[in-house]
Amino acid sequence: MSSDRHAPVASWSRREFSGLDLGDTRLDERLLSLADVFAAHPASGINAACQDWAATKAAYRFFDNQKVSSEQVLSPHFQRTVERIQAHKRVFAIQDTTYLDYTDHPATQGLGSISTVSQERQGFVKHTTLVVSASGLPLGCLTDQVWVRDASDKRDGKAKPLQERESYKWIQALSQTQTRIPEGVEVITICDREADMYEFFIAAKQQPFVIRAAQNRRIQDTYDALKTLMNHSPLAGEFTLEVPARQQQPKRQAALQVYFAQTTLSPPYRSQIPGQTENLPTVNVYLVWVIEPNPPDGIPPIEWLLLTNVEVSTFSEARQRIHWYTQRWHIEVFFKVLKSGTKVEDTRLQTKDRLLRYIALMSVIAWRLYWMTLLNRDIPTADCTHALTENEWKALYMITHKTHTLPRKTPTVAQVVVWIAKLGGFLGRKSDGTPGVTVFWRGWQRLTDIANTFALVHNPGESHTP
Numbered sequence: 001m002s003s004d005r006h007a008p009v010a011s012w013s014r015r016e017f018s019g020l021d022l023g024d025t026r027l028d029e030r031l032l033s034l035a036d037v038f039a040a041h042p043a044s045g046i047n048a049a050c051q052d053w054a055a056t057k058a059a060y061r062f063f064d065n066q067k068v069s070s071e072q073v074l075s076p077h078f079q080r081t082v083e084r085i086q087a088h089k090r091v092f093a094i095q096d097t098t099y100l101d102y103t104d105h106p107a108t109q110g111l112g113s114i115s116t117v118s119q120e121r122q123g124f125v126k127h128t129t130l131v132v133s134a135s136g137l138p139l140g141c142l143t144d145q146v147w148v149r150d151a152s153d154k155r156d157g158k159a160k161p162l163q164e165r166e167s168y169k170w171i172q173a174l175s176q177t178q179t180r181i182p183e184g185v186e187v188i189t190i191c192d193r194e195a196d197m198y199e200f201f202i203a204a205k206q207q208p209f210v211i212r213a214a215q216n217r218r219i220q221d222t223y224d225a226l227k228t229l230m231n232h233s234p235l236a237g238e239f240t241l242e243v244p245a246r247q248q249q250p251k252r253q254a255a256l257q258v259y260f261a262q263t264t265l266s267p268p269y270r271s272q273i274p275g276q277t278e279n280l281p282t283v284n285v286y287l288v289w290v291i292e293p294n295p296p297d298g299i300p301p302i303e304w305l306l307l308t309n310v311e312v313s314t315f316s317e318a319r320q321r322i323h324w325y326t327q328r329w330h331i332e333v334f335f336k337v338l339k340s341g342t343k344v345e346d347t348r349l350q351t352k353d354r355l356l357r358y359i360a361l362m363s364v365i366a367w368r369l370y371w372m373t374l375l376n377r378d379i380p381t382a383d384c385t386h387a388l389t390e391n392e393w394k395a396l397y398m399i400t401h402k403t404h405t406l407p408r409k410t411p412t413v414a415q416v417v418v419w420i421a422k423l424g425g426f427l428g429r430k431s432d433g434t435p436g437v438t439v440f441w442r443g444w445q446r447l448t449d450i451a452n453t454f455a456l457v458h459n460p461g462e463s464h465t466p
Helices: 012-016 025-040 045-050 053-063 070-085 168-180 198-204 226-231 315-326 329-341 352-378 390-401 413-423 437-457
Strands: 090-101 122-133 138-147 186-191 209-212 237-243 252-265 283-291 303-308
Touching (some): 012 025, 025 053, 025 437, 053 352, 070 352, 090 168, 122 329, 122 352, 138 352, 168 186, 168 198, 186 315, 198 283, 209 315, 226 252, 226 283, 226 303, 252 315, 283 315, 303 315, 352 413, 352 437, 390 413, 390 437
Parallel strands (some): 186 209
Antiparallel strands (some): 090 122, 122 138
């Protein structure tokens, strides 16, 4: 398989998990079966998705099997992601962390703290690298770490050697990304404020990155810092950015000002910590400062200070680096699909190891749901068999158009994405724009039931095309 963009769908799970080796062909087949079942009903939970006791019991046995690891479950997906990347000249590797909360499942064993002591929330820390094409299509996860936080991880983090700190996750994921990206593809790493680590800049070396600054770092050979430099930089230009709706804030247009500069960062002072690298080198960076001088009343202004090792010498180049950084929202949506679309935090598997296997599988399914939602951006006019089986698109067409007569020409990807979203409540008016992931995953669950019914009542050998 070269790329999901060029091959019609037969069995998505057999393609995505090609090369799976759990040491037992029966376990391999069980995982493929579970992938299809959960992908068909991503928000239903194990019992409802499996639908009968025998299948449910088999699912619980699989997640309890000590021979299966989350790394084995994810390994084929990582390889498929690499194969999809090969079809692109430039991709974005977006790192971020989320927390999976199982506090409301007190019987679950082996969890760790994911909050302050006073909040007492329990669960897992999950750090993922999601790869996105230049057109915004999520190609898959390239790295994934899920772990239980030790009580001392946050409290004593700065007193530990770098490799033992929780923040080392950023450098570790960067290293894995560098190893897995195929030759000939430019990968641009995108991170938010938590990745503002001097050691990260050093580790990145020649790999392009854009990171939002969290620290007002010192500049070499001066007593000034980054914000002082930017305050003395000339205005490069202005532009308008569409800000997506989030929390209680509606979608809006933000008028932004842009400044840029080049500088050399001075190494931070390091106390004598065992294993700490001494005499850190200086780092050359370019700065892009984005500010919103006149935000709407009651809404905090946008202000991003971006650090990059890719040259910025014109307003156009600054705008491009800003565009690169805005790709970071993809991983936030991916985490939303994982939590709300698959309801991964609702599952009661009672032990850490069972949950880790389940989370690994549902991460792949969450990616596929998100990929299908945005596929029309990449290949809108392509045949819909790039995403749907024959039963799925035929059932979808009939229920959408309230007809038993199929079209002479197979529908396009863009058409079926809208039809699926309409099953989930999307109205499809001109003012509604493109469907979002929430209406898509609701519609996807309905389509699965409709397609299963279609397969039962129609003779597979009978032609329905006029």
